[in-house]
Amino acid sequence: MEKFTSEKEWSVAMRINHWAMALSIFILIVTGFYIADPFTVSRGETVGKFLMGNVRFVHILFGVFLVFLFFWRVYLAFFSRFHADWKDFFAWTNIKCTIDQIKFYLLITKKGPDYKTLYGPMQSLAYLGLMFMVFVIVITGLILMGAGYHAGFTAICYKILRPIENLMGGLAVVRYVHHLFTWFFILFIVVHMYMAFWYDAILKKGTISSMISGNIFKKLEE
Amino acid sequence: MAKGNNSEYKKMIDKQYKDLMKHCQLHMEEIEKNLPEPKEDLHELLKERGFSRRDFVKWTSAMTAALMLPPIFRPMVAKAAESFSRLPVVWLHFAECTGCSEAFLRSSYPNVDDILLETISLEYHETLMAASGYQAEENLEKAVKDFSGKFICVIEGGLPRGLNGKYLTLGPKGKTGIQVAREVTSKAAAVVCIGSCSAFGNIQSAKPNPTDAVGISKAIGISTVNIAGCPPNSVNFTGTLLHYLMFGSLPALDGLGRPVWAYGKRIHDYCERRPHYDASEFVEEWGDKGALKGWCLYKVGCKGPYTYANCGKVRFNDGISWPIMAGHGCIGCTEPGFWDTMAPLEKPLDEKTYGGGERTVDNIGIALTGAAVAGVAAHAIASGIRHKGDK
Amino acid sequence: MTKRIIVDPITRIEGHLRIEVEVDNSNVIKDAWSSITLWRGIETILKGRDPRDAGLMVQRFCGVCTYVHYEASILACEDAFGVKPPPNARIARNLINSSLYLTDHIMHFYHLHGLDWVDVVSALKANPAKAVEMARAYSPNPYNCSATHYKAVQDRVTKFVKSGRLGPFANAYWGNPSYKLPPEANLIILSHYLDALAISKVGAQMMAILGGKNPHPQTLVVGGITSGMDLFDAERLGQFLFRFKEMKNFLETAYLPDVLLAAHYYKDEGLKGIGGGVKNYLSYGGFPLDDDWNKTLFPRGIVKDRNLAKPMKLDEEKITEEVTHSWYKGKEAQHPYKGTTEPDYTGYDKNGNLKGDEKYTWCKAPRYDNKPYEVGPLARMVVGYAQGDKAIKGLVDSTLKATGLPAAVLFSTLGRTAARALETKLIADNTEGWVNELIANIKKGDTRTWTRCDVPAKPAQGRGMTEPPRGALGHWIKIEKGVISNYQAVVPSTWNCSPRDKAGLRGPYEESLIGTKLANVNQPLEIIRTIHSFDPCMACAVH
Numbered sequence A: 001m002e003k004f005t006s007e008k009e010w011s012v013a014m015r016i017n018h019w020a021m022a023l024s025i026f027i028l029i030v031t032g033f034y035i036a037d038p039f040t041v042s043r044g045e046t047v048g049k050f051l052m053g054n055v056r057f058v059h060i061l062f063g064v065f066l067v068f069l070f071f072w073r074v075y076l077a078f079f080s081r082f083h084a085d086w087k088d089f090f091a092w093t094n095i096k097c098t099i100d101q102i103k104f105y106l107l108i109t110k111k112g113p114d115y116k117t118l119y120g121p122m123q124s125l126a127y128l129g130l131m132f133m134v135f136v137i138v139i140t141g142l143i144l145m146g147a148g149y150h151a152g153f154t155a156i157c158y159k160i161l162r163p164i165e166n167l168m169g170g171l172a173v174v175r176y177v178h179h180l181f182t183w184f185f186i187l188f189i190v191v192h193m194y195m196a197f198w199y200d201a202i203l204k205k206g207t208i209s210s211m212i213s214g215n216i217f218k219k220l221e222e
Numbered sequence B: 001m002a003k004g005n006n007s008e009y010k011k012m013i014d015k016q017y018k019d020l021m022k023h024c025q026l027h028m029e030e031i032e033k034n035l036p037e038p039k040e041d042l043h044e045l046l047k048e049r050g051f052s053r054r055d056f057v058k059w060t061s062a063m064t065a066a067l068m069l070p071p072i073f074r075p076m077v078a079k080a081a082e083s084f085s086r087l088p089v090v091w092l093h094f095a096e097c098t099g100c101s102e103a104f105l106r107s108s109y110p111n112v113d114d115i116l117l118e119t120i121s122l123e124y125h126e127t128l129m130a131a132s133g134y135q136a137e138e139n140l141e142k143a144v145k146d147f148s149g150k151f152i153c154v155i156e157g158g159l160p161r162g163l164n165g166k167y168l169t170l171g172p173k174g175k176t177g178i179q180v181a182r183e184v185t186s187k188a189a190a191v192v193c194i195g196s197c198s199a200f201g202n203i204q205s206a207k208p209n210p211t212d213a214v215g216i217s218k219a220i221g222i223s224t225v226n227i228a229g230c231p232p233n234s235v236n237f238t239g240t241l242l243h244y245l246m247f248g249s250l251p252a253l254d255g256l257g258r259p260v261w262a263y264g265k266r267i268h269d270y271c272e273r274r275p276h277y278d279a280s281e282f283v284e285e286w287g288d289k290g291a292l293k294g295w296c297l298y299k300v301g302c303k304g305p306y307t308y309a310n311c312g313k314v315r316f317n318d319g320i321s322w323p324i325m326a327g328h329g330c331i332g333c334t335e336p337g338f339w340d341t342m343a344p345l346e347k348p349l350d351e352k353t354y355g356g357g358e359r360t361v362d363n364i365g366i367a368l369t370g371a372a373v374a375g376v377a378a379h380a381i382a383s384g385i386r387h388k389g390d391k
Numbered sequence C: 001m002t003k004r005i006i007v008d009p010i011t012r013i014e015g016h017l018r019i020e021v022e023v024d025n026s027n028v029i030k031d032a033w034s035s036i037t038l039w040r041g042i043e044t045i046l047k048g049r050d051p052r053d054a055g056l057m058v059q060r061f062c063g064v065c066t067y068v069h070y071e072a073s074i075l076a077c078e079d080a081f082g083v084k085p086p087p088n089a090r091i092a093r094n095l096i097n098s099s100l101y102l103t104d105h106i107m108h109f110y111h112l113h114g115l116d117w118v119d120v121v122s123a124l125k126a127n128p129a130k131a132v133e134m135a136r137a138y139s140p141n142p143y144n145c146s147a148t149h150y151k152a153v154q155d156r157v158t159k160f161v162k163s164g165r166l167g168p169f170a171n172a173y174w175g176n177p178s179y180k181l182p183p184e185a186n187l188i189i190l191s192h193y194l195d196a197l198a199i200s201k202v203g204a205q206m207m208a209i210l211g212g213k214n215p216h217p218q219t220l221v222v223g224g225i226t227s228g229m230d231l232f233d234a235e236r237l238g239q240f241l242f243r244f245k246e247m248k249n250f251l252e253t254a255y256l257p258d259v260l261l262a263a264h265y266y267k268d269e270g271l272k273g274i275g276g277g278v279k280n281y282l283s284y285g286g287f288p289l290d291d292d293w294n295k296t297l298f299p300r301g302i303v304k305d306r307n308l309a310k311p312m313k314l315d316e317e318k319i320t321e322e323v324t325h326s327w328y329k330g331k332e333a334q335h336p337y338k339g340t341t342e343p344d345y346t347g348y349d350k351n352g353n354l355k356g357d358e359k360y361t362w363c364k365a366p367r368y369d370n371k372p373y374e375v376g377p378l379a380r381m382v383v384g385y386a387q388g389d390k391a392i393k394g395l396v397d398s399t400l401k402a403t404g405l406p407a408a409v410l411f412s413t414l415g416r417t418a419a420r421a422l423e424t425k426l427i428a429d430n431t432e433g434w435v436n437e438l439i440a441n442i443k444k445g446d447t448r449t450w451t452r453c454d455v456p457a458k459p460a461q462g463r464g465m466t467e468p469p470r471g472a473l474g475h476w477i478k479i480e481k482g483v484i485s486n487y488q489a490v491v492p493s494t495w496n497c498s499p500r501d502k503a504g505l506r507g508p509y510e511e512s513l514i515g516t517k518l519a520n521v522n523q524p525l526e527i528i529r530t531i532h533s534f535d536p537c538m539a540c541a542v543h
Ligand code: HEM
Pocket: A025, A028, A029, A031, A032, A033, A035, A036, A037, A056, A059, A060, A062, A063, A064, A066, A067, A137, A138, A140, A141, A142, A144, A145, A148, A175, A176, A178, A179, A181, A182, A185, B305, B349, B350
């Protein structure tokens, strides 16, 4: 009989951040797709309807929330009192370890490599990529938002970001990139959730519950 | 904000405007000294066309507001309008379609703008001038020399850079467009690009840009004010020249050289169909019920949300109409590279296709997601087999 | 000894045209070359794009005859998609086209062509009261006609002269003996020159009512038109008609009388056939009067060798373009479906002149049955006249009768200019009828503005052939995998500004200059007068 010990892996802040981000992204994808390809509400008077308006409101609300979550996550990566994990995002720089883990994922070997970092090399790559995706969608989202709201904080952000808009080739390109990245998120989610289950099933570390409880199981060496 | 602060702020603004006014007065005096006598008497012309003093006052008030100036500047706007025909203009044509000249000639009527544009002192304009050949070239040389440092160079058309510029040659000596542009603009007081061709390259620079055409600023490395549009609204052109006459400088420009007073907001922000957008009332196909009710054109490809211009506010041809009012979406004609970034013109952005046929970003996304799900499922099964019996 | 004369830029046209001629000792033109000096490559740019985008893109060929390429492209797509627009759309398109003709032809006569006939400096010497009398001889109620007004015009222009800043009138060929009008006639037309600036805005507004703006309207779509809200609005149609009547009034009280006035003083040149050019005329037919284009206001057909007794049918297969003397790759003459546009620039010779024996222009050489053809107002009137079209024949015959001139006078620079005025009248006489036809159709309860259609998934091809102001226009489109695989436009000014072909046959501009004597080689007024009579559009010709 193997023995497990439960060890704290994720701080509360990290867990709240994670699930808040997950929720926001989910809502942003749904509302985003409506904005991209809305259906017509035929019945009723124009003045009595505001579906697109509301959907955009929700999208932008959670968009701004995601901006906040993103900065918070970056803050945690550097200044978390529990574990500032920014270095862990570079686990993939250990090439041998990375290759070993690919072999493990491809079911060539039966056991993955050991690593001291919080994430394995492939995860670190995925999460780094993800952070990049969040960054891009946040920036493009802020530009799109700035184009339509002309006052206050948004306007200031927009002033700063406008050169990026011009560099990218205008709002249409910004919007397109924003849409494109939506698909990257969907792809990420599919793989990410599967890998969480897979880790649970294969390594039996309780990966899924760990994002809720904060604790992960570790096998005790005999 | 505390009341005291408020009046501080007001004082500051007041001072700013006072300075601006002083600058304006000084500049108008300069103009009277430096530029030739007005070629035409604006007030006589106005009278002849049946405009009263009151009409003119109304127009100056509207123009003052459009230029985002407080009412005290109204008399200066009037003065600038009277001086309009002093300003020598050299108008060059490069790779273009003359639609901008046409728009300029056929702006609003009957309207003060139209008379102003009519009085503009065109020292060189190939579509209108009587002289041809050597005599035309002489006129150009003379205007550039006589008004060196004082004339406004208006440019219609982009410049092909391919073949060393020889996709466009001009005049008896067969100079390239780039050569002529360099020679003339180096002597101009300011360079105004009229239309998206001279501003950003436009149609001839659409992919794959066979002649390597670009806008003036990019072709010869100078800064220009860009009255974007294909063609632009001539109001935007008049206003910019008025501003120049008043202050001796071009109005505030955005990052792409477009005057903020005219290109500061999007089509979508001014659009009369906007309530229908917010209400999710869309024209689903041409000629449907929504089309006859004036619903939003987003789903038939309107690019108003990505396009900075005031078309909806000022409209075209004396305010008669504009593309969205006429039931077709905006195609984004004031934006750089719009033939590519806004294509397909009659479909929403996410229906841009690749490699011919149907493939859109969503088709590709769905396919990739499908592949990911399938891959994941296969991996799950394979893992089940491989790790069978693991503890 | 021959002498070469270069005229570049040719002004008062659209775009960049260079004319070179060789004159003999007595200053008679012996040979001529026309060269367009800008290539933009828009046909190339269209490849790989959604066919429905082509219309708005090709519209940017030209902002002077704005709309016409848009329409031709839409027609080509409709042919390829196998769809027909509903009657409302067909009529609306005619109305937009009518507004273009009224604006464009008036603008051409006064602003682009007028100063070839009118000596502005001489106008300043005119007696305004006598000018009023003269104007009344050509129209019972001439446009803006009074001694005070004519005087005001003189004063305004005199002020330019005094200020030393003649603006557009500076340094022209004033005083050239080829100017034939008396001072009063010059003054009348000059005053209408200024009036026309304002009136052309009214025509532009007509277009904007149904087109959204002018230039470059934005309401045509494959299968129909988008401006249903304007079409079905009585007030909007009223605004259209109101403006139309203003245009028609100008046409009848200024444009037509002025052309007759000029014809009176220049008839000798017409009779001598100066500027006649190639003897073949072609029209694709324009302004459909039914949904199948079986009947068109301008008939379709050709006239060969000026043989008015033997009008011929048009065979589309015989239309080709070749590039022996054009800056493109390719050897054989090709039907537009198979056409290519690949640049092959060879430049000027060492003296800076055109290499007349080699390639010398960006303009291709369109041919019908291997022969050069003239297209445009004159061609339309000639084809219609030869076919015995009632309206055209009536109009031409009554005008000839009124002026006492024979039909042969048509084959000249003057005839070309007159034909343009006559066809404007023909269109104006029909426009109100189209509005009524539209209203009747709407009253029947037909509110269709679009016929549903989609880009064919299978390979398809189609062509759009129509008659814009400058002549026969055709667009040929090929579609594969839902996108454009080839696109070729053969444009009126391509026909007329064509260079020589393989057989050495000159194009219409070139041919029309041969034999013309220049009064003063330093003021080649006769050259630009004849060239302008075609209403050149270089952006159209090379796109
Ligand atoms: C994972 C995060 C996000 C996803 C999946 C997402 C998705 C989308 C999608 C699919 C669209 C429609 C694009 C199109 O028309 O093709 C859209 C539009 C938009 N998004 Fe996002 N978005 C996200 C984050 C954000 C953020 C962070 C912001 C702003 C702070 C934002 C602001 C906007 C705005 C302003 C629009 C345009 C709405 C309009 O103009 O009506 N989005 N988004």
